[in-house]
Amino acid sequence: MDNTVTITRCASYEPAEVAAALDEAVRPLGGWKALVSKGERVALKVNLLRGSPPDHAVTTHPAVVRAAALAVRAAGGTPFLADSPGAGLPHTRATLEKCYRRSGYADLAEEMGLELNYDVSSRAVHFPGGRVAKRFSIMAPLADADAVINLCKLKTHAFTVLTGAVKNLLGVLPGYDKPAYHARMQTVDNFCEVLVDLALYVRPVLNLMDAVVAMEGNGPGLGTPRLVGLVLASTSALALDVAAGALTGLPPDNHPVLRVAARRGLTPRHPEDLRVAGVPLAAAAIPDWKWPPTLITEGGFANLGPLQRLAVTGFRSAFSVQPRVRRDRCTGCGLCRDTCPVGAVEVVADKSRIEKRLCIRCYCCHEACAYDAIELRRSLLHRLVGRA
Numbered sequence: 553m554d555n556t557v558t559i560t561r562c563a564s565y566e567p568a569e570v571a572a573a574l575d576e577a578v579r580p581l582g583g584w585k586a587l588v589s590k591g592e593r594v595a596l597k598v599n600l601l602r603g604s605p606p607d608h609a610v611t612t613h614p615a616v617v618r619a620a621a622l623a624v625r626a627a628g629g630t631p632f633l634a635d636s637p638g639a640g641l642p643h644t645r646a647t648l649e650k651c652y653r654r655s656g657y658a659d660l661a662e663e664m665g666l667e668l669n670y671d672v673s674s675r676a677v678h679f680p681g682g683r684v685a686k687r688f689s690i691m692a693p694l695a696d697a698d699a700v701i702n703l704c705k706l707k708t709h710a711f712t713v714l715t716g717a718v719k720n721l722l723g724v725l726p727g728y729d730k731p732a733y734h735a736r737m738q739t740v741d742n743f744c745e746v747l748v749d750l751a752l753y754v755r756p757v758l759n760l761m762d763a764v765v766a767m768e769g770n771g772p773g774l775g776t777p778r779l780v781g782l783v784l785a786s787t788s789a790l791a792l793d794v795a796a797g798a799l800t801g802l803p804p805d806n807h808p809v810l811r812v813a814a815r816r817g818l819t820p821r822h823p824e825d826l827r828v829a830g831v832p833l834a835a836a837a838i839p840d841w842k843w844p845p846t847l848i849t850e851g852g853f854a855n856l857g858p859l860q861r862l863a864v865t866g867f868r869s870a871f872s873v874q875p876r877v878r879r880d881r882c883t884g885c886g887l888c889r890d891t892c893p894v895g896a897v898e899v900v901a902d903k904s905r906i907e908k909r910l911c912i913r914c915y916c917c918h919e920a921c922a923y924d925a926i927e928l929r930r931s932l933l934h935r936l937v938g939r940a
Contacts, residue, residue, distance in 0.1 A: 555820045556580060557786040557795040559831040562764050565606075565615035570783075574619045574760065577785035580829035587757045587787075590628030592698035595669075596620055597756070599705040599720050600635040601773055602922060603651030609767040609777035612703045614656040616762045616783075620703060621666050631701075633657060634669035634693050635723045636730075638919065641887075643672050643691075643727030669693045674726045677753070683816065684737070685749035690724045694754070702756040702789060706763035706780065706796055708771035710844045710873075710915040710928060711740055715772050716796045717759040717789035718744075718751045718809045725750070734914040735893035743914075744812040751789045759792045760785050763799075768842040774924050780838055782831070791820050798823040798833050800841040845928045846873045846915070873928045875911065875918050877904045881925035888917035888926060 558580050562573035578584055588594055596617060604610035617633060624631040636643045637651050652658045652668055661668045674689040675696075694700060704720035712719055722730055737743040761784040767775040782799075786792040790813055797807045804810045804822055814821045823833055877888075884902035891897075896910035897917055904925070906917065918926040 554581075554787050554827075555791045555825055556827045556829060557784060557788075557791050558829040559795070559833070559836050560783045560785075561781055561831060562783045563781045565613050565764055567615055567618060570615045570764070571619040571622065573783045574616070574623060574785075577760070577783050577830065578623070578758070581758070581785060581787055584623045584627040587701075588624050588627040588629040588699060592629045593696075594624045594629040594631045595694050595697035595700045596624075596631050596633045596703055597694065597700055597720065597723065598633060598635050598657075598703045599707075599715075600651050600655060600723065601638045602641060602920065603637065603654035604773070604922075605654060606656045607765075607777065609705070609707070609765045609775070610773050611655045612705050612762050613764065614660045616703060616760065616764070617657065617666075618660055618664060620701060620760060621664065624701070629699070630667075632667035632669055632693070632697075633661070634691060634697075636691055636726045638723060638730060641727065641891075641920075643674075645670050645672060648672070672726065674729075679749065679753045681752060682749035684742070684745045685733075685753075688750075689726060689729060690754075691726055694724050700754055700756045702754075702759040704759065704761050704792075705767070706761055706782075706784075706800075707767035708769060708775055708842075708844045710771065710846045710918055711913075712744060712747075712808050713843070713847050714793070714796060714800065714802055714807060714809075716761060716809075717756075717786075717792040718747050718813075719793075721750045721754050721756075721789065722747060724754055731891055731893035731914075731916055733893075734912070734916055738912045738914070740808045741812055744808045747809060748813050748816065748818070756787075756789060758785065758787060759789045761792055761796065763796075766838075770844055770928070773919055773922070775844070776842065778838075778842075782836055788820075790818060791826055794820050794823060794826060795828070795833065799836055799838050801837070802843075806847070873913070874908065875906055875913075875915060875926050876929045877906060878925045878927055879903050881923050883923055883925070885923075887920045887922075891916045891920040
């Protein structure tokens with residue numbers, strides 16, 4: 553697979569500037585007509601999560617979707633927007649309508665006649681090449697599409713540290729299938745095996761990263777928007793994630809997706825393996841990027857090699873960051889309960905409660921909460937090992 557990654561400056565979401573940046577990013581990859589054939593139905597796979605206003609930096613910005621859709625049309629394809637919301641939301645038409653409206657996609661669809669997917673059916677697929685995901689269900693519209701363009705967002709993530717091109721493809725799984733994998737694959741590396749399998753199955757023809765305004769800190773839904781002013785593109789989802797890790801200063805060994813891919817012998821593995829077009833990695837690097845509290849940036853279990861699994865299993869409760877409910881913010885809506893893949897959350901007297909003994913530290917509850925009522929609290933041991 554081509555390890556070319558393009559990095560382009562884009563200072564705002566002004567439509568003309570975004571369109572120019574996307575065209576510049578795609579040009580070294582052969583241009584839009586090399587990626588999209590005339591007559592193809594092309595799925596624009598966005599990062600929808602639970603649906604949030606564009607200025608919150610939770611979802612792929614509508615201006616990026618608009619520019620990509622217009623480019624697909626100019627190349628002779630028919631674009632449509634599709635994703636299955638995350639955080640354990642049901643994959644229903646009502647959920648999609650709400651998420652599209654909140655994210656600005658409904659207004660975009662009305663403005664330019666872009667098709668929004670409301671087909672909530674799924675298709676069982678068999679993938680012999682998968683390591684752990686050999687049989688799974690994906691959204692039928694994505695299964696039937698002639699091509700998929702992966703429109704991801706540069707964000708931190710409490711569980712996988714960084715969410716980019718590979719992680720965004722989890723959204724091809726419908727509704728509650730996503731937390732079900734969290735229940736089965738309880739360590740981050742095992743979960744990332746699923747993500748890598750999905751990326752190998754879907755194989756988007758193009759991966760575009762919206763890093764005009766990214767999210768740092770307490771991502772993927774409650775972090776801090778940060779103006780970065782970049783658009784990244786690659787035909788390789790893995791290559792794009794290698795570049796994103798380099799830009800944010802995340803060592804490959806601390807990036808779970810890259811760590812898992814490297815064990816399989818997949819490339820690229822390091823920034824030196826990339827062919828970078830446009831802005832050089834060093835010139836585009838983001839200073840003082842803020843990570844979620846779940847990441848140990850120095851030392852820690854990520855660098856223990858063969859002892860990592862034993863350490864994480866044996867000391868998870870004492871070592872890991874624990875989700876706690878802030879009762880002053882909790883509304884008792886129950887979304888965290890519905891999201892939890894192992895039933896560790898219940899709602900009592902209109903407030904959520906997390907059973908520590910059952911919690912697997914997947915942080916799905918934190919991702920689901922729209923009220924910032926689930927905080928991630930670091931243990932003393934976690935702070936000491938991480939040299940905080």
